[in-house]
Amino acid sequence: MNATRRAVLAAIPAAFAAPRIARAQGAAGRVVIIGGGFGGASAARFARDRFPALDVTLIEQSRTFTTCPYGNLVLAGRRSIESITFTYDRLAARGVRVIHQRAEAIDHAARRVRLADGSAVPYDRLIVSPGIDLRWGAIEGYDEAASARMPHGWAPYVQPITVLERQLRAMPEGGTFVMAIPDNPFRCPPGPYERISMVAEYFKRHKPRAKIIALDAKNGFSKQPLFQEAWEALYPGMIEWRGASNDGRVVRVDPAAMECITEFGDRVRGDVVNVIPPQSAGRIAREAGLANQSGWCPIKPATFESAQVPGIWVIGDATIAAPMPKSGFAASSHAKHAVACIAADLAGRPPPPAVFFNTCYSHVGEDYGISIVGVFRGGDRLVEVEGSGGISPRDAQLPPDRRAEFRRLESLYADGWYEAITGEMFG
Amino acid sequence: MRLAVLAAVAWSVGIGAAAAQVPDAALLAGACQGCHGATGEGGHGIPSIRQMQTQAEFVATMRAFRANERPNTVMGRIARGYTDAEIAALAQHFAKPQP
Numbered sequence: 001m002n003a004t005r006r007a008v009l010a011a012i013p014a015a016f017a018a019p020r021i022a023r024a025q026g027a028a029g030r031v032v033i034i035g036g037g038f039g040g041a042s043a044a045r046f047a048r049d050r051f052p053a054l055d056v057t058l059i060e061q062s063r064t065f066t067t068c069p070y071g072n073l074v075l076a077g078r079r080s081i082e083s084i085t086f087t088y089d090r091l092a093a094r095g096v097r098v099i100h101q102r103a104e105a106i107d108h109a110a111r112r113v114r115l116a117d118g119s120a121v122p123y124d125r126l127i128v129s130p131g132i133d134l135r136w137g138a139i140e141g142y143d144e145a146a147s148a149r150m151p152h153g154w155a156p157y158v159q160p161i162t163v164l165e166r167q168l169r170a171m172p173e174g175g176t177f178v179m180a181i182p183d184n185p186f187r188c189p190p191g192p193y194e195r196i197s198m199v200a201e202y203f204k205r206h207k208p209r210a211k212i213i214a215l216d217a218k219n220g221f222s223k224q225p226l227f228q229e230a231w232e233a234l235y236p237g238m239i240e241w242r243g244a245s246n247d248g249r250v251v252r253v254d255p256a257a258m259e260c261i262t263e264f265g266d267r268v269r270g271d272v273v274n275v276i277p278p279q280s281a282g283r284i285a286r287e288a289g290l291a292n293q294s295g296w297c298p299i300k301p302a303t304f305e306s307a308q309v310p311g312i313w314v315i316g317d318a319t320i321a322a323p324m325p326k327s328g329f330a331a332s333s334h335a336k337h338a339v340a341c342i343a344a345d346l347a348g349r350p351p352p353p354a355v356f357f358n359t360c361y362s363h364v365g366e367d368y369g370i371s372i373v374g375v376f377r378g379g380d381r382l383v384e385v386e387g388s389g390g391i392s393p394r395d396a397q398l399p400p401d402r403r404a405e406f407r408r409l410e411s412l413y414a415d416g417w418y419e420a421i422t423g424e425m426f427g
Numbered sequence: 428m429r430l431a432v433l434a435a436v437a438w439s440v441g442i443g444a445a446a447a448q449v450p451d452a453a454l455l456a457g458a459c460q461g462c463h464g465a466t467g468e469g470g471h472g473i474p475s476i477r478q479m480q481t482q483a484e485f486v487a488t489m490r491a492f493r494a495n496e497r498p499n500t501v502m503g504r505i506a507r508g509y510t511d512a513e514i515a516a517l518a519q520h521f522a523k524p525q526p
Contacts, residue, residue, distance in 0.1 A: 050453055329461050336457045352451040355513070357458035359501060373501050375458070375508025388508030392500070409472065409500050413462065416471030420464045427465070 027346040028053040031339070032113055032123035034103045034284060036060030036088060038067075039129030039316030039331035041425035044096045047339045054343065057097040057121060059113060063087065065426070066156040068188060069328055070418055073363060074161050075153075076198035077205075081162050086426035106288040108309055125342045128290060128297075128306075129316045129331065130282025132187050134158065135295070138278040139180065140252040149255040150273040153195075154187065167272045168199060174209040178270030180250035180260050181216040182278045185296065187317045187326045189222035190372065192276055194362040197227065200235040201365055213268060214241045215260055217249040222325070223362060223370055223391050230364040250275070281318035288312070296320045301378035302354045303341040304334050313338040323384050324376055330358040332421060354378030361414030367404075369411030450516035458505070459517065467521050478523045485518035 031047055031054050033040045044058045066085045073079040092098045102116040106128070112120040134155055136143045142150070144158075153164040171177065177199055181192040196214055203210040220243070221227075231239045242248035244263075252261040253275060259267045260275070280286065280295030290297045290306050297314040298307040299321065306312045315338050316331035324330045333356045341351040356376040361369050374389040376382055398406055456467075459476060463469050467477035480488065491497035492506035506514070 046457075332461060333457060336454055340451060340454050352454055353448055355450075355455060355458075355509075357461070357505075357508075359461065359505075371501055373504040375505065385508040388506075389504050406500060412472040413500065416469070416473035417462045419470055420473070421461050424460060424465045 026051045026053050026343045027348075028055070029124040029342075029346040030055045030057070030122060031125050031127065031342060032057045032059065032121055033127045033129060034059050034106075034113060035129035035131060035282070035316070036062070036065055036098075037129060037131050037316065037331065038328035038421070038425065039131075039335045040127070041065070041088075041091065042332035043127050043129065043315065043335035043339050044091055045094065045425060046336045047343075048091075048094050048096055051339065051343045054346075055097075056095070057099060057123075058088070058091065059099045059101065059103045059115070059121065060088065061100060061102040061116075062157055063100050066160065067328070067418075067422065068154070068156060068191070071153065071156065071161040072191070072195045072198040075165055075168060075195065076201045076363075078198075081160060086422060088426070090426055103284055106284065106312070108288070108312060111311075125311065125313070125346065127313045127315060127335070127338055127342070128285055128288070128318070129314075129335065130285040130318045131155070131157075132279040132317050132326075133282050133286075135278045135280055139250055139275065141255065142253045142275055142277055146253060146255040147275070149258070150253060150275045152276055153274060154191075154276050154279075164272070164274055168202065171207065171210065171271050173207045175207070175271035176211045176213060176269070177203075178260055178268055178273045179212070179214045180253070180273075180275040180277075181214060181218075181221075181248075182276055183217040183244075183249075185320075185322065185326060186276070186279050188360075189325045189327075190227075190360055190362045192216075193221055193223065193227045194364065195274070196239060196241075197230065197235075197362070197364040200231070200238055203238065204235060210238070212239045213270070214239065215248045215250050215262060215268060216241060216243050219243040219245050222360075223372055225394055226370040226391055227362070227364060229395055230368060230370070234365040234368065281314075285314060285318050290314050291318075292320075294320070301380070301382040303351050303378075304338040305341065313342060321382055324356060324358060324374065324382060325360065325372075327358055327360050329360065329417075329421060330356070332424075333357050356382070359417065361410060361417055363411060363414060367408040367411050369407060369409075369414045371410050371414075450510075450513045452516040452520040455509070455513055455517055456520050459521065476521045478521070480522050482515075482518040482522040482525070485522040486514055489514045489517075 047056045070084045088098045105114045112122045151164040153161045247262045247264045249263045250260045259269045281291045281297050297318050299319050315334035317326040344351050358374045361371045370392045372391045375385045469475035489506045492502040495503045
């Protein structure tokens, strides 16, 4: 009896026996992380805090990180670019070895990452959080040169959001802002529609006769009923959204004429044109054989280990992880789970249960925020927990006296989310 | 204290023999920390969840969210995604230490 009880007590995981002590004992090992965005920075911090025996290296070419989230608030004039830009100093101070170099290649047979200067970083386990690449040429005529005239504002390390911001500021009153929005999958599913909203907020204040035409390669989008309800209430007559079945798919651009050409040949001219092109997993993931023919990286849903290259974990926007969206919060959720799986793997233990989480807030106007939530579990497949999650209630679902307060709170909580998640990564 | 440990053993054994099925509180807490902050401290109108309630109160709050019996914006949608065992693990992680 005593022996049995001792055995049971010995089996209690550290989290239960000493819940206040977040740190877990674990096997030592060199964990190298490629990419310092939401996925990579979250992985580095979590590995450092929770598994002190791990040696953690983060490889990130850039010395600063500007978030995609809240970039749309720069367009609205609510935020400065500086307020959404962070450094890796705190991560380094916490004991993460941060290497500001481009990761050229992964030599998985030798378990090392080759850097731009020719040196190599050896690893026991590798996490690749490469983000996305824009597929130049996927829309005919849309290459890097064209993006100077028709900014994408979708990958801050390629082009800062301020390029689009300057064009919007310079646009004449009564002008037209045209957006080309890609088909799924792409980074930040509600992002283009938050962008429409934040540009509308700016126009309403400074260019009230301006128009927005959104040309979309699909027929529906994230939080659609909430966005459209808000647009009608806040920006009546300003926004025209055209889905794929209404000839919304842009197949070609003419930067000289500032025109988007649709599938059936309609030419839509804008004074400012924002083209969000189709995307793929970041270069290094594709070159390392982590992506399949779709351009994205299949993973094992229970662990986020690559389904193509054992011993490499892939996280964030680059992965095929539907029904999880390609979001910063999702990347952070993948990151922590991947780190815990790696720690378990190094210690010869089974991986922890795979439970993932996402919340995406969108700002649609002053004191007006909306959200989508999801809880997910990974086994043979990744599934959303039935009966949970979903989008904020529509107006009709809220008592009239609660509507304004509900939207105001979600806008406030969006700011709280931003502070919390960036604080966790870079604070 | 000993009772609490034994209770934890009782339900962790009860939810399945496989050790892999025992909730990992530090991992689950990531969902909370994304908005409530790295230590649950809150901010921007998001309430602190750091040692604000006893474990029993924490569990009762989450159950009320789940049943939509407590006013909320996102918490009902979130709470319905987690099992009783997971909520108990989160209560241990965030709630006041047991006296």
